[in-house]
Structure formats: structure tokens, C-alpha cells
Amino acid sequence: MERQIPKNVRQIGNVSDSPKIYVEDYVDTFFAQLSEKSEKAKAPVGAFLVGDIQSGDDEDYVYIYGAIRMHELKMSGNEYVIDEDTWKHAYEDCKQFFEDGEMLGWFVAHPGVPLTPDSSTIKFHKKSFPKKNTVFIMKDPIEKDETYYVHKMNDLMAIGGHYTYYEKNPCMQNYMIASRKKNGAVSPETVEDRAAQDFRDLVRKRGERQKRRKAGGLMYVASASLVLILIIMGVSMVNSFDRMKSVQSTLEALADTSDTVETRETSGSVTAVTSEEQTGDGLVSDDQGAPGEDGQASDGQNTQSEDAQASDGQNVESEDGQTDESGTDSSGGNESAEASDASAAEESGQASLSASQNGSDGVYIVEEGDTLAIISRKMYGDVDHVDAICRMNGIADGNLIYVGQKLLLP
Incomplete structure (x- = not known):
């Protein structure tokens, strides 16, 4: 066989x-x-x-x-x-x-x-x-x-x-x-035990080698999976950090805007100019400045009636140049008008001065009609700094700026 x-x-x-x-x-x-x-x-x-x-x-x-x-x-x-x-x-x-x-x-x-x-x-x-x-x-x-x-x-x-x-x-x-x-x-027991023991030892060694190989393979798979998970978590954390940083920059920009209150001053005087006489209201207009029937005089300006003058508390000059009941000289009205013109001129000069100083301290306040290109040209004389201004202030879209917004200048 x-x-x-x-x-x-x-x-x-x-x-x-x-x-x-x-x-x-x-x-x-x-x-x-x-x-x-x-x-x-x-x-x-x-x-x-x-x-x-x-x-x-x-x-x-x-x-x-x-x-x-x-x-x-x-x-x-x-x-x-x-x-x-x-x-x-x-x-x-x-x-x-x-x-x-x-x-x-x-x-x-x-x-x-x-x-x-x-x-x-x-x-x-x-x-x-x-x-x-x-x-x-x-x-x-x-x-x-x-x-x-x-x-x-x-x-x-x-x-x-x-x-x-x-x-x-x-x-x-x-x-x-x-x-x-x-x-x-x-003794036969010893002989049998030795042969059986040799065989068992051989089988046991092979089994241990197989177990070590399996354990090594499992450890390799587990290690590779752990590394992959850590990489994914790291990428997610980096992306989240970038988003949080962008949101924080936006919130800071909004907070700076909310703290800024735009105030504008006026001269306190109102000048009304009319080209025609208005009738039916007690008002008379004379192009040559002659006194009207009610005793009011005009130097090229429209004057109100006695009732309107009384209610407004203004002084009117009579034919003989005397003052009215208030005892105030009519020249006072001219002085007041001149003061108003001076005040307006002063405000205009201050506004021009403040415009020239905008951004001198490293912070530029957006004005009406401004764009990032205009701001770059004002501050640096060219438009090459638009991207730098965007990065400095965390601006993703250069078209989204508003009047009164504070921009840090690079």
C-alpha cells in the first residue's frame, strides 16, 4: 500500500x-x-x-x-x-x-x-x-x-x-x-510522554507563531486606523479654527462699527430766499428795497408783517431809520447774518481738515462714496494696497464696506 x-x-x-x-x-x-x-x-x-x-x-x-x-x-x-x-x-x-x-x-x-x-x-x-x-x-x-x-x-x-x-x-x-x-x-510511560511531548511542543510553537502573526497584523491595522482618525481630526480642527477666526474678525468689525456714532453739527441759521412777492399772507416784496405801506423797510430781503415780526421777535427799521419798540438797531440783523456765514465757513474748514487727517493715526473711517481702491489711493497714492487692507481687516468681499466703518491701515 x-x-x-x-x-x-x-x-x-x-x-x-x-x-x-x-x-x-x-x-x-x-x-x-x-x-x-x-x-x-x-x-x-x-x-x-x-x-x-x-x-x-x-x-x-x-x-x-x-x-x-x-x-x-x-x-x-x-x-x-x-x-x-x-x-x-x-x-x-x-x-x-x-x-x-x-x-x-x-x-x-x-x-x-x-x-x-x-x-x-x-x-x-x-x-x-x-x-x-x-x-x-x-x-x-x-x-x-x-x-x-x-x-x-x-x-x-x-x-x-x-x-x-x-x-x-x-x-x-x-x-x-x-x-x-x-x-x-x-519505563514506557516516559517514552510515550517524551514522544507526545515533542509533538505537542512542535504544534504549540507553530500555534504561537501563528498567534503572533495574527496579533501583529491586528496591531498594524489598529495603528493605521488610529493614525487615520488623528489626521481627520486634525484637519477638522484646523478648518474649524479658520472658521472661528473669520467669525471672530467679523464680530470685532461689527463691534467697532456699533461703537461709532456719526454726529453732524449745523450752523443754527436758516436763510430763505424768494424771487417773487407773496401776497395774501401779509408779506410784501420790493425789488428796490422801498418801505411798504405798513412802515417796514427792506434792503433786498423779504420782510414779514408786524404780526409776524412780533411773533418772531425781530427788529424792523422804519422810514426815518429809527428803531422799533424793542429798541434794537436793524443793523443787528446784518451782524447776525455775517456771524452765521463765518460759522459756516469755519465748519467747512474743519470738515476739510478732518478729511485730510482721516487715516493719519492708522485707522481710516469710511466716508460716503469710498471704495477700497479709493482709500488705497488716498492713503498710499496707488491701488496696490487693496489686498493688504482686506487681510488686515479680515474682509472677504472688498465691495462690502459701509460708511463709518473703521479700517486698520497696513
Whole structure:
């Protein structure tokens, strides 16, 4: 029956050679026990290898899932000798514990012996295991080194590495339990626990690596999301700050405007000029300034009747130039008119002076008919400062200014 290539494996050495050798973990543990026995006895200890050989399209595979200890491994000079009784017991154990298994090689643990088979060992292997791809394993219990050899091309050729695989192996487990007293192995519970523990440790390490990868991926996603959120919040805060600053500038401009009250002074005099006589009201107009029938005199001005004069409290000159009942000279009216004209001239001069001083203190009050271009030309002699005035006062639209608005000059 064709076997599936094991998935849970551990590579030992360079496995690029052919065939590919897979050794089950219980068998590898059994080899370690035999090496300890050989080291204590200062003598070689051997075992027969049990398994099967399979050929694929491009590769050959050797699966070693059992090992049977040799009852006795003798030495004749530098040659290994396996007697008939040892072969007999090996076949019986193989049939009992590994019913479908095939003995396809041998294992030797020998302290202090070079891990290179001599010609007698190669000859013995060819005679005992003539089939292609049979295996010979040499191990030094003291140095803990081992070498795998494969029978191919009519020679024993070293293999650079092999695989140790993990799976349920009740056949080898039962054999180890039955033979523990004979080969000095540890208790079966300890053997089973070690193999199971090795497998659990391997699975646990893989699980921890996968968890760390998942945790690292989640941390990366969380960090990227947090950075994105912070960027969005920062952009929103900057935009909000710009809006708040614009609103604050507008409110300050409105507050400055509300605090400014425009006042205008008048001269207090009213001058009425008419070109025709008005009749029916008691008023008479004379172009040449002659006195009327009611005794009023006019110097080119319209005068009111006695009733109107009385009500207004004004002085009127009679024909002979005398004053009326109030005793006031008519020249007083001329003086009052001259004072009014002087006051108006003074106000006009003050207004002109204040216009020339507008903006001299760095603050310009918008006048009727002003635009930002006109203000720039007044203050700087050109229109290149319109944008600077807008930035200084937080004005988004240069057309929205009003009379009385205070503008800071850059």
C-alpha cells in the first residue's frame, strides 16, 4: 500500500540526496536508548530496521517505522558478526510486532569507532541486505554523531540528512514496552510522554507563531486606523479654527462699527430766499428795497408783517431809520447774518481738515462714496494696497464696506 508523505516532520542535515529517508520519532528514541546502553557497556549494540521502500515517478522513499534490537552483536577482529540465533529472534519479533514490516537495514552504536564502514562491513551489508536503497546507520554514543548510508550503485553511499516524522505508531510502542527490561530502556510511560511531548511542543510553537502573526497584523491595522482618525481630526480642527477666526474678525468689525456714532453739527441759521412777492399772507416784496405801506423797510430781503415780526421777535427799521419798540438797531440783523456765514465757513474748514487727517493715526473711517481702491489711493497714492487692507481687516468681499466703518491701515 502506498504511503502518504508525512506532514509533521523535522529535517536533520541536508536532505537533497536520494532516496528520501523518513524515521518515525519512536524509532529515533529507541536508537538513543540503545546508544546509552552501548556507552555503559563499552561494546557495540545493534538493531534491525523495519519499514518499507517506495518508488515514485521522480524520487524513492524509505520509511523506517520500527527497530528490533539484536540479541547479540559479535565482533571478529574489525568485522561485525550476526549469528543464526540472532536472525531467528529478529524474524520472530518482526512477525509479532510488525506484521507487514520488512527488515530493510541495520543500526550499530559503537563507542569510539569511526563512522565510516570498512570493506568488511560493506560486504556484510550487501550479503545480508542486497536490495536497493537498504539502509545502514552508524552512531557514536560518546560524540552523539550519526551517519546514514544507503545501498545503491553496488556500494554503501553516505546520505547527507533525513527526516524525523511524528504520527501514531502503536507497533513500535508495543515493542518498546515488551522489550524494556531486556534492553534497559526507561519505563514506557516516559517514552510515550517524551514522544507526545515533542509533538505537542512542535504544534504549540507553530500555534504561537501563528498567534503572533495574527496579533501583529491586528496591531498594524489598529495603528493605521488610529493614525487615520488623528489626521481627520486634525484637519477638522484646523478648518474649524479658520472658521472661528473669520467669525471672530467679523464680530470685532461689527463691534467697532456699533461703537461709532456719526454726529453732524449745523450752523443754527436758516436763510430763505424768494424771487417773487407773496401776497395774501401779509408779506410784501420790493425789488428796490422801498418801505411798504405798513412802515417796514427792506434792503433786498423779504420782510414779514408786524404780526409776524412780533411773533418772531425781530427788529424792523422804519422810514426815518429809527428803531422799533424793542429798541434794537436793524443793523443787528446784518451782524447776525455775517456771524452765521463765518460759522459756516469755519465748519467747512474743519470738515476739510478732518478729511485730510482721516487715516493719519492708522485707522481710516469710511466716508460716503469710498471704495477700497479709493482709500488705497488716498492713503498710499496707488491701488496696490487693496489686498493688504482686506487681510488686515479680515474682509472677504472688498465691495462690502459701509460708511463709518473703521479700517486698520497696513
